[in-house]
Amino acid sequence: MIPLAVLTDIAAELPNAFPPRRTPVPDADADEVMGFFTDATLCIGCKACEVACKQWNQLPADGLEFTGYSYDNTKHLGATTWRHVAFKEKITPDFGKWLMVSDVCKHCAAAPCQQSCPTGSIVYNEFGSVYVQPDICNGCGYCVVACPFGVIDRSMIDGHAHKCTLCFDRQTEGMEPACAKSCPTDSIQFGPIKQLRERARERVERLHEQGRADAYLYGADSVGDYGPLHSFFLLEDHPHEYNLPVAPPQPLRNQAPRYAAGLAVGAALAAVAAFVFGRAARAAP
Amino acid sequence: MPPHDTQTGRPPVGPQVMAEGRGLGFPAAGGAPALSDRTAETVPGYYDVPMLKPPVWKDLISWYFFLGGVSAGAYVTSRLAERYGGPKFRPLATVGTCVAAAAAVPCAPLLIADLGDPKRFHHMLRVFKPESPMNLGAWVLTAYHGAGAAALAREWLRRGKADDEQKNQGFVRNAADGLLVAVADVGGIPLALLLASYTGVLLTGGATPAWCKNAWLPALFSASAVSSGASAVSLAAEALGRVGVDTAADVARGPLHIVQSVAHLAEVITLVGYLSSVRRAVPAAWGTLVAAAGAEVLRRLPAGRRLRPWLDIGSAALSLFGAYHLRSTVVNAGHDSANDPQSRL
Numbered sequence: 006m007i008p009l010a011v012l013t014d015i016a017a018e019l020p021n022a023f024p025p026r027r028t029p030v031p032d033a034d035a036d037e038v039m040g041f042f043t044d045a046t047l048c049i050g051c052k053a054c055e056v057a058c059k060q061w062n063q064l065p066a067d068g069l070e071f072t073g074y075s076y077d078n079t080k081h082l083g084a085t086t087w088r089h090v091a092f093k094e095k096i097t098p099d100f101g102k103w104l105m106v107s108d109v110c111k112h113c114a115a116a117p118c119q120q121s122c123p124t125g126s127i128v129y130n131e132f133g134s135v136y137v138q139p140d141i142c143n144g145c146g147y148c149v150v151a152c153p154f155g156v157i158d159r160s161m162i163d164g165h166a167h168k169c170t171l172c173f174d175r176q177t178e179g180m181e182p183a184c185a186k187s188c189p190t191d192s193i194q195f196g197p198i199k200q201l202r203e204r205a206r207e208r209v210e211r212l213h214e215q216g217r218a219d220a221y222l223y224g225a226d227s228v229g230d231y232g233p234l235h236s237f238f239l240l241e242d243h244p245h246e247y248n249l250p251v252a253p254p255q256p257l258r259n260q261a262p263r264y265a266a267g268l269a270v271g272a273a274l275a276a277v278a279a280f281v282f283g284r285a286a287r288a289a290p
Numbered sequence: 291m292p293p294h295d296t297q298t299g300r301p302p303v304g305p306q307v308m309a310e311g312r313g314l315g316f317p318a319a320g321g322a323p324a325l326s327d328r329t330a331e332t333v334p335g336y337y338d339v340p341m342l343k344p345p346v347w348k349d350l351i352s353w354y355f356f357l358g359g360v361s362a363g364a365y366v367t368s369r370l371a372e373r374y375g376g377p378k379f380r381p382l383a384t385v386g387t388c389v390a391a392a393a394a395v396p397c398a399p400l401l402i403a404d405l406g407d408p409k410r411f412h413h414m415l416r417v418f419k420p421e422s423p424m425n426l427g428a429w430v431l432t433a434y435h436g437a438g439a440a441a442l443a444r445e446w447l448r449r450g451k452a453d454d455e456q457k458n459q460g461f462v463r464n465a466a467d468g469l470l471v472a473v474a475d476v477g478g479i480p481l482a483l484l485l486a487s488y489t490g491v492l493l494t495g496g497a498t499p500a501w502c503k504n505a506w507l508p509a510l511f512s513a514s515a516v517s518s519g520a521s522a523v524s525l526a527a528e529a530l531g532r533v534g535v536d537t538a539a540d541v542a543r544g545p546l547h548i549v550q551s552v553a554h555l556a557e558v559i560t561l562v563g564y565l566s567s568v569r570r571a572v573p574a575a576w577g578t579l580v581a582a583a584g585a586e587v588l589r590r591l592p593a594g595r596r597l598r599p600w601l602d603i604g605s606a607a608l609s610l611f612g613a614y615h616l617r618s619t620v621v622n623a624g625h626d627s628a629n630d631p632q633s634r635l
Contacts, residue, residue: 014409074337081339121495123425124410125417143413144406146346150496150624153635155342159442164406207349229635248336250635256502257495260423267487267508270556274516275366275483277552281545282375 031133033114033198033233038133039176040198041185042205042234045106045247046212046220047192050076054088054107057187061172062087075103080275081248082108084160084290087169088184091247106247107184110135110169111224112154112235118148118157118168120257126166133198133235139151142166153229153253169237198235205239217241223249230255316344338631342497345625347404354400355489355617356518358431359511360610361393362486363519365438367549369475375545382546385530386523387441390482393522394438397431403419423492429446430484437478444470452632486515493624499570500627502618506564507620513560514578517553518613521585525606528599539599547589550609554582561616570627574619581612 031038053224058064064085072078077092093104116135119127126141127148137148137157144164148157157168172182180186194201202225212220223244224237229252244251303344335341367384369499371379402411414428445466490508493501501507558579565575588605627633 011409015412072337074339078339083343095338099564104357117495117497121422121424123417123419123422123428126413129476141410141413141416142407143410144346145414145424146404146406147422147492150498150501150628152343153497155340158343159346159406208315223412243333245333245335245634248339248341250341253635254497254502256497257421257423259503260421260491260495263491263494263503263505263508264487266505267490267512270484270509270560271366271483271486271512271516274513274549274553274556275479276369278367278370278516278520278549279374279544280514282371282379282549285541285545286374286376286378 020265028113029129031129031235033133033235035133036197036199037131038198038235039171039196040112040133040201040237041109041171041182042193042194042196042198042201042237042238042239043107043109044192044205044208044218045104045241046239047190048105048107049088049190050092050103050105051189052079052090053187053189054184054193055079055086055090057183058088058169059085061175061183062170068206082110082156082158082168083168084158085162087167093246095242101154104242104246106240107188107239108247108249109184109236110171111154111231111237112169112171112233114235115231115255115258115259117151117153117255118166121147121151123147130173132171132173132176134173134176135168135235136170136173137166137168139165139167151256152211153250153256155248198233198237202233202237208239212239229239229253230258291472303596311424320504324490335631335634340629340631341634342628344628345496345498346406347619347621350404350620352614352621354397354404355511355621356614357393357400357619358397358489359486359515359613360518360522361397361438362434363442363515363517363553364393364523365390365434365482365519366486366516367520367523369441369479371374371542371545378538378541379545381536382523382527382542385527385537387438387445389522389526390519391438391442398435401428401431412420416426423488423495425558427485427488430481430488434478434481434485437481440470441474441478444474474582483512487512493620496624498624498628499633499635500568500572501625504564504567504569506560510557510560510564510616510620513553513556514613514616517550517557517582518610520549520553521606521609521613523557524550525603525610528602528606531599543602550589550606551586554586554609557612557616558582564620568623570623570633572619572623574615574622578612578616578619581608582616585612587611 031067067085070078072080075092075094079086079089082089091108095102095104112134119135123145124141124143126138128136128185130136142165144159146159148166150157157166159166181195185193205222205225209220209222219241223240224234226233252261364386368383372383401407405411419425487508490511494504494507527537527539527542530537564573585605585608588601591601593601
């Protein structure tokens with residue numbers, strides 16, 4: 006039988022579920038929508054952002070694994086890693102360079118994790134960021150497969166999904182997120198994304214003037230199925246080099262044809278069944 | 291252009307193509323294809339770190355997809371057998387309703403066991419959010435249980451009664467029967483079709499290349515649900531017939547076989563469509579094709595009166611195996627494609 010303790014735990018979870026909070030998809034051009042601009046040309050790979058994020062959000066360590074991937078032993082974002090500094094030694098036959106950028110949740114407008122979330126745990130907060138309400142998430146894992154950037158993951162510790170909150174708690178107190186605060190080179194900049202985009206475009210122009218023709222913005226305009234991302238990047242190489250998708254799909258967009266295909270086949274087979282049973286009934290007994 | 295670009299022959303990247311509106315804005319200078327048009331072989335990824343997170347779902351989810359499909363298929367088959375087949379197929383409808391209920395019982399526990407925090411399973415129903423296939427599925431499964439309960443309750447009320455006896459037993463009992471039929475058929479059949487196909491839509495909401503936006507998957511799961519559901523009804527009817535329960539298996543065999551064959555055909559067509567659309571090798575899918583073909587061959591083998599039911603039982607079991615194998619194959623293909631560092635978006 007189910008122990009009484011489990012039943013009382015379930016009862017204790019009940020009030021958390023109500024009232025459901027639903028917020029509209031933020032407008033990327035609204036003044037109050039905040040985001041990150043992460044500039045790969047300024048990143049020195051110091052990982053202060055990773056440490057500051059872990060410290061502020063009280064995230065546990067991920068263990069000490071030596072990956073052999075240059076100066077990157079973090080590898081990827083996860084449930085307890087909300088900033089990840091990609092660090093790559095790019096070596097061609099006669100040239101070598103370091104690629105570094107601090108990756109983070111993109112806080113997509115029309116985010117697939119938000120749309121996929123069956124509990125309504127994932128919402129847009131008043132700053133337009135995608136936020137997982139930790140008291141609602143029941144760990145179904147659908148957001149993990151829905152995210153085309155491989156950002157959100159389910160924690161082995163509490164069984165809930167976690168990702169960058171854009172330091173929701175700091176923002177409500179008027180402070181900037183811990184990673185942006187700690188960044189020694191201002192590679193991570195925080196602010197209203199409308200302003201950040203303008204600043205980023207100026208930065209790209211300046212870099213081009215300096216002869217760094219490879220510089221471009223990733224996610225400031227549309228990318229794949231997405232409009233402007235709330236955290237966008239200035240990169241100097243192909244997105245795949247930084248493990249970013251070139252054409253991230255929004256897999257939950259336009260589901261009607263998929264439902265139609267499934268229901269049409271089911272209904273057609275049901276019609277066959279109705280027909281053959283009806284014919285058998287009319288046949289001589 | 292910085293000198294290293296020309297020295298290495300590395301295709302230059304930069305903003306020029308942004309103006310041309312190509313992809314992300316990579317240049318196609320010198321006739322080289324824009325980087326955004328190039329494949330995983332020419333641009334190295336980030337070491338061998340996969341771009342996507344693998345699904346956190348365990349094998350339980352394949353069992354749920356399978357049992358939900360069997361339940362929905364058995365439900366539709368048995369309800370339609372009674373509605374359009376009349377008294378002749380009453381025993382079959384009873385068997386099918388019980389099979390559908392039995393297959394539906396483990397569904398919710400399987401889903402709850404797969405949650406990261408099973409104590410919060412009820413949070414699925416705190417919002418109605420049909421844009422999330424999983425939320426829609428939770429509501430459909432809940433409502434389907436209600437319809438299944440109505441169908442079961444009706445079977446219980448009609449137990450041991452002949453059909454004419456059933457028709458004249460007073461206003462209250464007739465009204466109750468009519469209400470239960472309405473819930474079971476008008477409500478239950480569409481819910482069952484949705485239960486069979488939403489699991490496919492659910493997977494297509496994943497970013498993994500093996501599932502993403504693939505319209506074949508819901509069609510495939512629907513076809514497999516009907517074939518495995520009809521097979522489960524056939525299996526139960528034949529097996530109960532062996533132990534002396536009157537299930538009118540001989541009468542039902544003909545129509546059930548046609549339903550199974552057509553559903554198997556639809557399953558094979560949609561599976562081939564799915565395999566050709568994902569553009570990655572899914573070798574395990576052969577198991578389902580072979581099981582469907584084997585089930586059809588087994589049923590058509592010439593046999594005497596004594597052997598016939600056993601061939602049908604074997605055929606139905608093979609079909610059920612194929613249906614589970616299909617769910618497991620599709621789920622595993624999603625895991626593999628998410629874990630593959632080469633599958634970049």
